[in-house]
Amino acid sequence: MKTFFGFCLFLVSVIAFTGCSSSNKTMKKIPEAQVRSSERQVQPEPAEELSVIAIQSKYLLRDTTQTKVFLYVDAYKGKNIITPSEFISVFNLNYVIYSDYGTRERLGYGNVKLDTDNVRRIDNKIVISFDVKSPNRDYGVLLSEISQTGTLKKVLNDLTIRFKKQTTGDLYGIYTDASDEPLQRHYINTNQTFTLKKINGGKDQLHVFYYDHTFEAAGSPMNTAPKGVSKSLDVDSSFTISSDEPLKFTKEGLYNIFTDTTHSEGLGLLVVNERYPKVTRPELLLEPLLYVSTNTEINEIKKAENYKKTLDKYWLSLMNGNAPVAQQSIRSFYGRVEEANQLFTTYKEGWKTDKGMIYIVLGPPDKVQRSKDKEVWTYNQRGNAQNVNFTFNRRNNQFVDDHYELVRYAEYQPIWYPVVEAWRNGSIR
Incomplete structure (x- = not known):
């Protein structure tokens, strides 16, 4: 199974830009130094390889003229996370702002001097922050390139920026006690202290709407039946908070935060259990199984008094009593669920999204092409097929701006079912 980091590399290094493509290639080992002795030649330890594995990104608007960009980089020296000083000494950062995907029109460009003021290590990532001058446009695509000095190795990241939008999500970042930079994700754990801040600071009153709602998981990729009319969500409660002050939400659910209640788009924040993105509760372990199980199997497990025992028995029966294969299959499946939660959580859990469903069953894609409103x-x-494409269209909503829905086709059936069967017989480990 490819790792979460490997998947991100595909997302950021094969973007379909006209005239701009990643030159990131399979990394080669740094040549070993030759140490000589008067008696014999001593073979040194292999040099640890430096590599950038993946980049994620977000932005916050200072105002209509300045935008602050944050890059969240998975960078390693061998198997160890690189230090900020090592990163600064080895890597370079350049950027170009294009008017749109697939165009050559440049709205701005520059290189970023990396130093201890703008490069930090937060948890397991290197976080780079830098300012760009906002062009006089409503929209643009920032293409960032991190390259390694003295090599042709580089990794790209694309970030769409709405320079004039000025919504809550464009102005406010979510900061935790452990971070001087805003979170890149859309979720926070229950009882975790956080603060909502603007780049330029200041204390404002914000309006919060809480939804105690369970969203449905993604439907089959072959289900082409027209969707019914979307149901409106009822607000369960509302209250006000202050920015730039410590906060803590104790109830799981969806919170939408606004600077002004007349706005249609807020800052959606999903509050999840303390173990998320891991899935550990027995009742939660059952839910993602719908992607590889029958309705009858799911209903039988639901009837059980002991979910955990019944789930173990279910996996063991699929593997014809082979306990080691069942254990490995469980680890692989729920590893994918955890990665989907890390990567694709929007206003609902990542595993429930269309992207999450495809990722869990089929794994990381071999290539991703992205345009303004489509992946x-x-x-x-x-x-039984080669060069299979899945198209996701961006769907605007009041919570987040990066939720996508799959274009479904009945023709996916001969592709989908053999992979599902591979999960059920233990072939995918």
Whole structure:
């Protein structure tokens, strides 16, 4: 199974820009130094390889003229996370702002001097922050390139920026006690202290709407039946908070935060249990199984008094009593669920999204092409087919601006079912 980091690399290094493509290639080992002795040649330890594995990004608007960009970088020296000083000494950062995907029109460009003021290590990531001058446009695409000195190795990241939007999500970042930089994700754990801040500071009153709602998981990729009319969500409660002050939400659910209640778009924040993105509760372990199980199997497990025992028995029966294979299959499946939660959580859990469903069953795509409102995932070979494409269209909503829905086709059936069967017989480990 490819790792979460490997998947991110595909997301950031194969973007379909006209005239701009990643030159990131399979990393080669740094040549070993030759140490000589008068008696014999001593073979040194292999040099640890430096590599940038993946980049994620977000932005916050200072005002209509300045934008602050944050890059969250997975960078390693061998198997160890690189230190900020090592990163600064080895890597370079350049950027270009394009008017849109697939165009050559440049709205701005520059290189960023990396130093201890703008490069930090937070948890397991290197976080880079820098300012760009906002062009006089409503929209643009920032292409950042991190390259390694003295090599051709580079990794790209694309970030769409709404320079004039000025919504709550564009102005406010979510900061925790452990971080001087805003979170890149849309979720926070219950009882975790956090603060909502603007780049320029200041204390404001914010309006919060709370929804105690359970969203449905993604439907089958072959289900082409027209969707019914979307149900409106009822607000369960509302209250006000202050920015730049410590906060703590104790109830799980969806919170939407506004600077002004007349605005249609807020800052959606999903509050989840303390173990998320891991899935550990027995009742939560059952839910993602709908992607590889029948309705009858799911209903039988639901009837059980002991979920955990019944789930173990279920996996063991799928593997014909082979306990080691069942254990490995469980680890692989719920590892994918955890990665989907890390990558794709929007206003609902990542595993419930269309992207999460495809990722869990089929794994990381081999290629991703992205445009303003669409992503296309390509799998070189899955099931009985080659070069399979899944198209996701961006769907605007009042909570987040990066939620996507799959374009469904009945023709996915001969691709989908063989992979599901591979999960059920233990072939995917």
